[in-house]
Amino acid sequence: MTAPVLRTQLSDDERTLISRLNAKLSKTSPKDNLNEAYFEGEHRLKQIGIAVPPELQMFELVVNWNRMYLLEIARRQKIKSLMMPGGKKKQNRALQEGYEVNNLSAEVPLLNVDTMIFGRCFGTVGTNADDPDHPRIAFESPRQMSCLIDHGRRRMDAAFRQFLTEDGQRVGTLLLPDKTIQVVAGRRGWEIDQVGGDDDIDEHELGRVPVVLFLNRRRLARWNGSTEMADLIPLVDAAARALTNLQIAVETHSVPQKWVLGMSKGDFVDKNGQPIPVWQAYYTAIWANQAKPNEVKVGQFSPSDLKNFHDTTNHYAALASSVTGLPFRFFGQNTANPAAEGAIRADESRLISNAEDKNESQGVGIGWLMALYERFRTGQWPAGNRAIRVEWRNPATPTKAEEADFIQKLNGGVPVLSREGSWDEMGWDDPRKDRERQYFKEEDQDPLLERLTRPLNNGNGDDRAADSIG
Structure with missing residues (x-):
């Protein structure tokens, strides 16, 4: 990377790009606001065209199936490991270190949820002045960022991120294939931020915009994605109307x-x-x-008998179950007897498949984000200019006993896992594995522990190995 370039004015092309990106963000803002209101359960009946008298507004009730649905998928999206392309199927230490330094274990779930809410989200990579050995990885809200896509090359031409500081100042970042420019809104429009000094313009010379676009329900020739709540929103509105009428009926007709x-x-x-x-x-x-x-x-x-309201709400819940793939029991329809493990897995088959599809799509984006991280960290792209491989945990509800029994029967009772493989199946991360390896090492070096773990019989009827410690 070359040294940062000091410049005080944006070029005409850069101003044009910012203007286009601002216009794109403004165009999507109303829809984004609506989707966020639905996710937060703040979209009230009076906003969907129903005249509710002021004295009855206290009875408005919105059942937030949207958030339940999205969070249920997000809970099943857990990254297991990051591996270099073409290498051994083993977690890469440098990648894991970058993952932990940037606190991605807490940030990736936010990325997954926002991608499903708005239909799109962004990930960025840049230099880190506080820790030069670990480039900064960040996920950006689509309510603060927009991008321009070259449909022919299927690449990003530019991206612009903006937000308000606590004192109300508008600041932004223009990300281009060979440089990143920090800007601030002034009286004459956007200008290069002079406060940052040498960090105002970063000439990274990557040859591509250091931004990854995450899309939900992507379709060919479309680069906007769509909210995961699209099919559920009409049913949530219908259930809200039924429940509001139910509450009024409870107070009047019951x-x-x-x-x-x-x-x-x-x-x-x-x-x-x-x-x-x-x-x-x-x-x-x-x-x-x-x-x-x-x-x-x-x-x-x-x-009055209010059973019709109950049946109507349950009918909407059944329809919501059909369009989302969530088991009907997730909507409060529980039976007296809990389902068996096999029945749970079958009941959640569509939900599991949906989570797996989401993991595949998100994994590609995260893989390219980590490839950008490696490029910033080492100056070289990963082998073959490919994305980092992302391995996800099984999104199914754990049924370990059933799975272990199945594998053992297939192999005639012969063990099929090594000690390390067993740790992988148990879901241990690398720090936990390192701690266990250290325990084994200490046992091998400690004569007392070695005697405690030695077999009690040497196979020849000699029990001297079982001498008392004292």
Whole structure:
């Protein structure tokens, strides 16, 4: 990499790029705001065209199946290891170190969730002034970043990230194939940020924009993706309407209405002729008829059966289960007897397949992000200019006993895993494996531990190996 170049003004081409990228971000902003509101459960009934009287707005209820669905998939997206392309199928230490330094174990789940919410997300790599040996990897919200794609070459031409600082200043970063420019919004538009000094322009000369675009439900010739909630949103709206009506019905129709024969409202007055408040019932009025004043009767109607609301909501839940692949029990439809392991796996087959597809797509993007990391770290692209291989954990609900029994039966009871392989199946990461290796090493070096772990019989009937420690 060459030394940073000091420059005070953006070129006309750079200003044009920022203007185009700003316009693209503004165009997608309304839809992004709507998708975020649905994920957060903040999209209220009054926003979907239903006239709810002010006195009944307290009964508005949104059932947030959107967040439940997305988070259930995200929980099943856990990275197991990172491996160099074409090398041994073993986790690469340098990649793992970069993964940990950049706290990606906590950031990748956020990437996965935001990609499903908005249909797209971004990952960036850049130099790290605080730690030059470990380039900075960051995931960026699509609400703050946009990019331009060359459809012919299937590559990114430029990307622009912007946000507001705590004091309200708009700052941004223009990312180009050979340089990254830090800018700030001023009176005359965007200008190169002079506060950063030598870090304002980074001439990295990568030959490509150091940004990876993550897309959800990508389609050919489309580079926007679509939200994972698209099919679920109409059902969430319908369920919200049913539940809001249910709450109103609970307060009005589930309480029996009263009726009176032979009396009128004028009969309910005090000694001063003022109306008595008890004439008004809860949410409704007493029904009265004074046709026969000499035959006063008081009674009540039968309360309404609200079962139709329950059935309607359950019907929407069944439809939501069908479009998402979530088991119906995830919507609160539980049976008395818990499902067996095999039944759980079969019940979650569509959910598992969906998570596997997401892992495949996200894994390609993360692999290229780690390849960029290696390019910044070493100055060289990985072998063959290929992406880093990402291995994911099994997204299925663990059924270890069933799986182990199945493997043992296939192999006639013969062990098929080494000690290290068993650790992999147990889900241990490399630090945990290193600690266990150290324990074995200490046991080999400690005579006392060696005697404790030695077999009690040497095979010749000689039990001297089992001498007491004392």
